[in-house]
Amino acid sequence: MAEHRPIQIGILGLGNVGSGVVRVLESNAEAIAHKAGGPIQVKRILVRDLAKARPVEIPPSLLTTDAQEILADPEIDIVCELIGGVEPAHHYVVEALERGKQVVTANKELMARHGHAILAEAARHRRDVYFEAAVAGGIPLIRPLKVDLAGNRIARISGILNGTTNYILTRMAAEGKEFSVALREAQELGYAEADPTYDVEGLDAAYKIAILAAIAFQTPVDVTRVYHEGITRISPRDIAHARELGYVIKLLATARDEGSAIDVRVHPALVPQNHPLASVNDAFNAVLLNGDAVGDVMFYGRGAGSLPTGSAVVGDLIDVARNIRFGATGRVPCVCNRNKPMRDIAELSTENYMRMLVKDQPGVIAGIAGILGESRVSIDAVVQKGTQGDLAEIVWITHPAPESSFRGALTRIAQLPVVHEICNVIRVER
Amino acid sequence: MAEHRPIQIGILGLGNVGSGVVRVLESNAEAIAHKAGGPIQVKRILVRDLAKARPVEIPPSLLTTDAQEILADPEIDIVCELIGGVEPAHHYVVEALERGKQVVTANKELMARHGHAILAEAARHRRDVYFEAAVAGGIPLIRPLKVDLAGNRIARISGILNGTTNYILTRMAAEGKEFSVALREAQELGYAEADPTYDVEGLDAAYKIAILAAIAFQTPVDVTRVYHEGITRISPRDIAHARELGYVIKLLATARDEGSAIDVRVHPALVPQNHPLASVNDAFNAVLLNGDAVGDVMFYGRGAGSLPTGSAVVGDLIDVARNIRFGATGRVPCVCNRNKPMRDIAELSTENYMRMLVKDQPGVIAGIAGILGESRVSIDAVVQKGTQGDLAEIVWITHPAPESSFRGALTRIAQLPVVHEICNVIRVER
Numbered sequence: 001m002a003e004h005r006p007i008q009i010g011i012l013g014l015g016n017v018g019s020g021v022v023r024v025l026e027s028n029a030e031a032i033a034h035k036a037g038g039p040i041q042v043k044r045i046l047v048r049d050l051a052k053a054r055p056v057e058i059p060p061s062l063l064t065t066d067a068q069e070i071l072a073d074p075e076i077d078i079v080c081e082l083i084g085g086v087e088p089a090h091h092y093v094v095e096a097l098e099r100g101k102q103v104v105t106a107n108k109e110l111m112a113r114h115g116h117a118i119l120a121e122a123a124r125h126r127r128d129v130y131f132e133a134a135v136a137g138g139i140p141l142i143r144p145l146k147v148d149l150a151g152n153r154i155a156r157i158s159g160i161l162n163g164t165t166n167y168i169l170t171r172m173a174a175e176g177k178e179f180s181v182a183l184r185e186a187q188e189l190g191y192a193e194a195d196p197t198y199d200v201e202g203l204d205a206a207y208k209i210a211i212l213a214a215i216a217f218q219t220p221v222d223v224t225r226v227y228h229e230g231i232t233r234i235s236p237r238d239i240a241h242a243r244e245l246g247y248v249i250k251l252l253a254t255a256r257d258e259g260s261a262i263d264v265r266v267h268p269a270l271v272p273q274n275h276p277l278a279s280v281n282d283a284f285n286a287v288l289l290n291g292d293a294v295g296d297v298m299f300y301g302r303g304a305g306s307l308p309t310g311s312a313v314v315g316d317l318i319d320v321a322r323n324i325r326f327g328a329t330g331r332v333p334c335v336c337n338r339n340k341p342m343r344d345i346a347e348l349s350t351e352n353y354m355r356m357l358v359k360d361q362p363g364v365i366a367g368i369a370g371i372l373g374e375s376r377v378s379i380d381a382v383v384q385k386g387t388q389g390d391l392a393e394i395v396w397i398t399h400p401a402p403e404s405s406f407r408g409a410l411t412r413i414a415q416l417p418v419v420h421e422i423c424n425v426i427r428v429e430r
Numbered sequence: 431m432a433e434h435r436p437i438q439i440g441i442l443g444l445g446n447v448g449s450g451v452v453r454v455l456e457s458n459a460e461a462i463a464h465k466a467g468g469p470i471q472v473k474r475i476l477v478r479d480l481a482k483a484r485p486v487e488i489p490p491s492l493l494t495t496d497a498q499e500i501l502a503d504p505e506i507d508i509v510c511e512l513i514g515g516v517e518p519a520h521h522y523v524v525e526a527l528e529r530g531k532q533v534v535t536a537n538k539e540l541m542a543r544h545g546h547a548i549l550a551e552a553a554r555h556r557r558d559v560y561f562e563a564a565v566a567g568g569i570p571l572i573r574p575l576k577v578d579l580a581g582n583r584i585a586r587i588s589g590i591l592n593g594t595t596n597y598i599l600t601r602m603a604a605e606g607k608e609f610s611v612a613l614r615e616a617q618e619l620g621y622a623e624a625d626p627t628y629d630v631e632g633l634d635a636a637y638k639i640a641i642l643a644a645i646a647f648q649t650p651v652d653v654t655r656v657y658h659e660g661i662t663r664i665s666p667r668d669i670a671h672a673r674e675l676g677y678v679i680k681l682l683a684t685a686r687d688e689g690s691a692i693d694v695r696v697h698p699a700l701v702p703q704n705h706p707l708a709s710v711n712d713a714f715n716a717v718l719l720n721g722d723a724v725g726d727v728m729f730y731g732r733g734a735g736s737l738p739t740g741s742a743v744v745g746d747l748i749d750v751a752r753n754i755r756f757g758a759t760g761r762v763p764c765v766c767n768r769n770k771p772m773r774d775i776a777e778l779s780t781e782n783y784m785r786m787l788v789k790d791q792p793g794v795i796a797g798i799a800g801i802l803g804e805s806r807v808s809i810d811a812v813v814q815k816g817t818q819g820d821l822a823e824i825v826w827i828t829h830p831a832p833e834s835s836f837r838g839a840l841t842r843i844a845q846l847p848v849v850h851e852i853c854n855v856i857r858v859e860r
Contacts, residue, residue, distance in 0.1 A: 034648070148562060151745055297729075326760075328761060331756045
């Protein structure tokens with residue numbers, strides 16, 4: 001391939017990810033130029049504050065506070081959207097496409113909420129919108145799903161897609177810390193935001209699993225309908241009980257194609273200790289896929305961070321640059337030609353762990369087991385360990401049962417006079 | 431993207447992999463057609479014996495024993511080479527390129543030995559030669575390296591790249607079996623060939639790591655110079671000692687870019703129990719990569735088998751079909767623009783485990799430690815456990831030292847009158 005004119009890019013946003021992209025482009029410039037068939041040059045970067053100190057050295061002439069200096073510049077081939085959030089990112093991406101530019105974005109919220117429409121817009125203009133960095137940072141996932149594994153019918157995805165919560169759960173498990181303590185430490189180390197809601201309530205993971213499910217199952221996913229439940233109620237006692245029963249607790253994002261409908265959700269889960277995701281610790285992410293031809297495949301790495309995310313963005317830039325040189329933009333389009341409804345979590349069958357405090361007196365277990373039996377929820381394990389004053393702690397694990405039956409039984413159990421408190425209920429995933 | 435005429439493929443070889451490809455193409459035909467922008471049709475299949483019973487149902491009219499019916503057919507767009515071995519596969523691939531066809535191959539030996547020349551030939555004709563299935567079956571690796579991780583300088587690759595030997599080592603570790611027993615069982619289960627040399631001597635893994643190293647380090651790799659050592663000398667005693675010291679024994683394929691030279695090799699290694707590759711068991715494969723931007727990334731899955739390998743071949747077929755429709759074949763070329771020499775294993779610094787039987791008398795450890803010290807090989811751990819008659823078994827683990835120094839010391843130690851036998855020496859990798 002002959003070397004062509006440099007590909008010019010405009011970057012929107014010079015935060016954590018933007019600086020990572022600039023750094024990767026600089027430090028491996030020669031190899032990147034070779035692979036892309038010519039240099040990839042940063043022509044302009046949109047920032048909010050020209051005067052702000054940056055972790056990377058950038059000639060001030062490259063910076064602008066006016067998005068139009070990028071979107072309206074006919075020399076810019078690729079717009080690299082790294083602002084995050086829906087607006088104004090959405091607006092910029094659509095304008096870039098309308099002006100004939102290619103787009104690379106790391107924006108999970110944008111792609112989860114508006115990906116289908118954006119990819120349709122891209123197809124209309126025969127342009128690329130690549131978004132490898134939107135899910136699990138540097139770990140290759142989107143392209144493997146769209147290309148390498150394209151011959152498979154994907155049945156199931158399970159992933160640890162949020163580094164912050166995985167770090168917190170790992171610390172809680174290793175040191176027996178309370179959630180609030182582990183969260184504060186994660187904040188001090190920069191693993192968690194000052195307002196941690198987005199991570200600890202499972203919203204971040206919900207965006208990511210929605211994107212993966214859409215690609216894997218070839219159907220648009222309404223992210224507002226993805227069930228998500230966070231880790232704020234997990235206690236070190238739950239983690240200790242889970243361990244004794246052979247499980248670890250993870251914030252799990254799962255997606256299943258059940259044929260006529262899909263099941264996409266994020267919640268804490270007890271995972272067997274020998275499960276491939278059980279040993280994914282600290283801020284690492286991992287995704288386990290099951291395809292009808294390939295069987296189980298797992299991808300593991302750093303799901304966030306300036307350089308890992310920069311790695312994914314630059315991989316996309318190189319791929320788009322190749323498409324530009326070959327006149328082949330738009331060659332990997334949106335693949336969602338199905339339209340599968342999403343199953344409500346109430347319709348699903350789940351296994352559940354529950355921990356409760358009950359009066360320490362005869363017949364309590366029999367009473368609770370009776371209610372579970374009447375609701376056709378059968379019991380896999382029950383453990384009573386020690387007493388706290390006149391209360392005993394009992395831990396149950398059920399066999400799979402419809403959520404509605406289980407939740408119905410739970411309401412009745414909570415009303416029993418001998419039940420002091422249902423401390424926690426966590427699903428079990430295998 | 432409008433639907434185009436079907437892409438026609440000719441398959442060379444209908445063995446294990448060929449049948450898998452046919453099966454994947456059939457069972458997911460509709461989704462594959464959608465992703466590829468139109469159907470992918472098998473026009474003809476080269477076989478050796480028309481009458482042979484096949485695991486897949488194929489219309490007899492598709493089969494031929496004459497390769498020219500595929501290579502010379504102007505309607506065939508992609509030649510899918512699944513014969514294996516160097517000849518006649520090499521000849522067929524080159525002829526296909528000369529006749530303007532695209533090539534997808536699963537042939538590791540061919541790509542390890544002649545990949546550089548074949549990719550140069552492909553570039554001359556502006557054709558694709560895709561070979562995702564050549565390394566680690568269904569696990570996406572080649573494309574992630576060439577595209578997703580293209581912005582990284584890859585420093586290190588370590589992998590479990592041979593399912594047969596990993597299965598044997600897993601059984602030896604789990605059940606304390608001798609190598610020969612575990613091998614026989616693997617043969618009975620179809621995990622090992624009647625002649626297991628290719629797998630158990632590390633040759634298969636050497637081809638695969640040579641291919642990965644060439645792509646990752648952008649340099650041709652002379653596979654005949656890749657050091658390889660098999661697992662035939664590993665005993666259950668070594669595995670047991672390793673376990674007590676906190677290690678597992680794996681057949682490890684490693685490649686390092688040391689800047690001015692590369693280090694590529696395959697040998698058994700003690701790996702710390704908490705190493706990501708330590709828990710890869712049975713016939714599974716996994717590859718751990720380290721890139722300067724992405725950090726550690728791991729890929730895990732089935733490295734062999736009809737359907738997993740078929741999955742990789744079909745992923746390539748879909749990608750090449752997209753290139754054909756967009757007139758963009760040749761868009762991901764060979765990236766080897768460097769030429770780094772390969773370091774000889776004698777020049778490397780390694781840590782070593784050694785197990786020996788010595789006369790059970792005072793001063794033996796001191797004598798051996800003295801020789802190691804004179805050769806500047808320092809000791810990380812030494813364990814003496816029990817006696818066998820008048821012999822004692824001693825296990826050593828050294829700190830990193832030049833292979834030449836260590837091997838020199840080993841020769842001197844073996845000559846000591848108190849040393850009955852040096853039972854095994856295995857490198858340690860972290």
